[in-house]
Amino acid sequence: MPTKLTELERSTPEKHNPVVPIDLRSDTVTKPTPEMRRAMAEAEVGDDVYGEDPTVNRLEQRATEIFAREAAIFVPTGTMGNQIAIKNHTHHGQEVICEERAHIINLESATLAAFSGCQPRPIYGEDGVITWEQIKKRIAPRVYYRSQTGLIVLENTLNLAGGTIFPQALADEICDKAHQEGIPVHLDGARIFNAAAATGKTVAELSRKFDSVMFCLSKGLGAPVGSMLLGSKDFINKARMYRKAMGGGLRQAGVLAAAGLVALEKMPPRLKEDHENARILAEGLAQIRGIKIDPKKVPTNILVFEVSSTGMNAYDFNQKLADKNVLANAISPDHMRLVTHKDVSREQCLQTVVIIRGMC
Numbered sequence: 153m154p155t156k157l158t159e160l161e162r163s164t165p166e167k168h169n170p171v172v173p174i175d176l177r178s179d180t181v182t183k184p185t186p187e188m189r190r191a192m193a194e195a196e197v198g199d200d201v202y203g204e205d206p207t208v209n210r211l212e213q214r215a216t217e218i219f220a221r222e223a224a225i226f227v228p229t230g231t232m233g234n235q236i237a238i239k240n241h242t243h244h245g246q247e248v249i250c251e252e253r254a255h256i257i258n259l260e261s262a263t264l265a266a267f268s269g270c271q272p273r274p275i276y277g278e279d280g281v282i283t284w285e286q287i288k289k290r291i292a293p294r295v296y297y298r299s300q301t302g303l304i305v306l307e308n309t310l311n312l313a314g315g316t317i318f319p320q321a322l323a324d325e326i327c328d329k330a331h332q333e334g335i336p337v338h339l340d341g342a343r344i345f346n347a348a349a350a351t352g353k354t355v356a357e358l359s360r361k362f363d364s365v366m367f368c369l370s371k372g373l374g375a376p377v378g379s380m381l382l383g384s385k386d387f388i389n390k391a392r393m394y395r396k397a398m399g400g401g402l403r404q405a406g407v408l409a410a411a412g413l414v415a416l417e418k419m420p421p422r423l424k425e426d427h428e429n430a431r432i433l434a435e436g437l438a439q440i441r442g443i444k445i446d447p448k449k450v451p452t453n454i455l456v457f458e459v460s461s462t463g464m465n466a467y468d469f470n471q472k473l474a475d476k477n478v479l480a481n482a483i484s485p486d487h488m489r490l491v492t493h494k495d496v497s498r499e500q501c502l503q504t505v506v507i508i509r510g511m512c
């Protein structure tokens with residue numbers, strides 16, 4: 153099996169026309185592993201609305217241990233986890249400070265406004281990274297007619313900025329200073345395990361100072377469904393009420409939690425492979441005329457690159473790629489996103505470079 157671009161280019165022509173689609177749209181497209189499917193089939197279950205599902209309870213317990221937190225709750229999606237956290241921390245009429253490209257304000261159907269009655273106060277940060285200096289200028293003065301800052305949300309890794317890792321010292325400083333101002337900080341850690349794999353820090357260290365953290369089992373970790381929200385006991389008791397209010401009170405959810413447990417225990421060590429594949433893809437793409445990407449800025453499994461100098465906009469680029477059986481996402485008129493995961497191989501990443509080179 154070719155593992156380098158040069159070897160692949162010398163190999164058979166069908167490598168340039170994959171029969172099975174190469175799906176780089178997201179790490180959400182991963183299929184459960186055989187071990188997950190077995191665990192799901194054999195899961196002990198009960199009614200989780202009554203708190204009686206032993207497998208869900210075990211998953212919540214394991215998450216609290218791994219993140220060194222008081223309590224955790226299983227939620228069907230990352231969106232629900234984030235939005236319950238926002239509702240829990242804020243009041244109607246308040247503001248939520250976050251980076252301009254944050255998932256909570258771009259890809260969660262304005263639930264921050266619809267459910268929590270808040271407005272976003274976005275800040276642009278180079279590579280998605282915002283500092284306390286920037287945040288502090290956006291904290292509303294305590295004047296009765298100014299919408300008060302109810303919450304700060306950071307994202308790690310930052311999806312739309314290209315899988316950026318939030319520098320730990322900055323995150324810690326933001327949490328400390330925000331707490332001095334009486335403002336809570338939530339972490340959208342959908343891909344916190346990718347940040348841990350890339351930095352060598354534990355997820356507990358990365359999220360220690362935050363008031364709450366959400367992470368996804370259904371992305372790089374490969375579970376079919378589910379995310380976890382963690383925080384204090386009181387916070388999670390309230391979260392249980394809001395989860396029910398959002399229609400997220402599941403019954404025999406142990407069949408899902410069983411896959412989540414396998415994801416949590418077995419999958420983190422393989423994330424480095426996805427990061428290496430992303431870097432190899434980035435290095436290949438950086439050589440192609442018209443494509444703008446800096447491989448040094450691809451620390452995890454997400455690549456965001458500019459295509460406008462290829463003469464195509466991102467939507468046409470994406471369609472051309474799909475015609476060649478490579479699936480990706482156009483995230484703006486100029487930018488494409490590719491995401492590596494356990495169901496794309498190194499060889500398929502190299503094939504993708506060859507295909508894109510042929511298109512440009």
Ligand code: TLP
Pocket residue numbers: 177178179180228229230231232234255256259307309311340342343368370379
């Ligand atoms: N991200 C999905 C899409 O919504 C774009 C993806 O393909 O990357 N926080 C972050 C940082 C996320 O990337 C996502 C999902 C979520 C929250 C929401 O998770 P789900 O999809 O489970 O609601």
